[in-house]
Amino acid sequence: MDPVKRLRETVAGERDDDPFRVTGVMIQYYVVCERELWFASRHLEIDRENPSVVRGTRVDDTAYEEERDNLSLGMVSLDLLQDGRVVEIKPSSSLVEPAKMQLSYYLWYLEEFVGVERDGVLVHPTERTRESVELDDERREKVEDTIRGIHRVVTNDTPPEAIEKPFCSSCAYHDFCWC
Numbered sequence: 001m002d003p004v005k006r007l008r009e010t011v012a013g014e015r016d017d018d019p020f021r022v023t024g025v026m027i028q029y030y031v032v033c034e035r036e037l038w039f040a041s042r043h044l045e046i047d048r049e050n051p052s053v054v055r056g057t058r059v060d061d062t063a064y065e066e067e068r069d070n071l072s073l074g075m076v077s078l079d080l081l082q083d084g085r086v087v088e089i090k091p092s093s094s095l096v097e098p099a100k101m102q103l104s105y106y107l108w109y110l111e112e113f114v115g116v117e118r119d120g121v122l123v124h125p126t127e128r129t130r131e132s133v134e135l136d137d138e139r140r141e142k143v144e145d146t147i148r149g150i151h152r153v154v155t156n157d158t159p160p161e162a163i164e165k166p167f168c169s170s171c172a173y174h175d176f177c178w179c
């Protein structure tokens with residue numbers, strides 16, 4: 001069965017025996033590194049002392065503190081709704097495409113399961129930048145391809161091969177790959 005259909009049926013409560021859930025973090029992991037997604041899907045504990053994890057947590061905890069909504073909608077949790085737009089807050093713009101895909105997934109999820117069409121904005125408070133994200137047909141197709149890719153990775157019995165990337169040294173799973 002097409003994983004997108006399986007996800008739709010899970011949200012509709014029709015697959016309680018064999019659900020397929022996709023969170024925003026899974027979307028981000030898939031775009032950054034499929035191996036990282038596989039480790040996370042096995043609930044391997046991440047290294048909370050890792051500087052990049054600590055930095056991400058600190059920005060997440062303090063940025064837009066008063067306005068933050070943390071709207072939980074089933075599988076996704078939105079940072080903030082501002083002027084009718086979905087706001088995703090990220091500590092830095094170094095991994096911009098994964099963050100855009102995560103936000104695109106939120107927009108797709110809202111359209112699919114809540115029936116509302118929204119634009120998004122990606123915010124990097126430490127860099128004082130904002131970037132608009134629109135769910136056009138190309139992004140919609142990318143989101144659905146990403147859902148299919150996630151299904152392929154998480155249903156595999158073994159992790160994808162480790163391929164070194166510029167950010168491996170700051171990855172929470174570094175020791176699983178390179179030590």
Ligand code: SF4
Nearest residue numbers: 033036168171174177
């Ligand atoms: S250390 Fe590198 S290859 Fe290993 S999970 Fe992290 S990003 Fe992927």
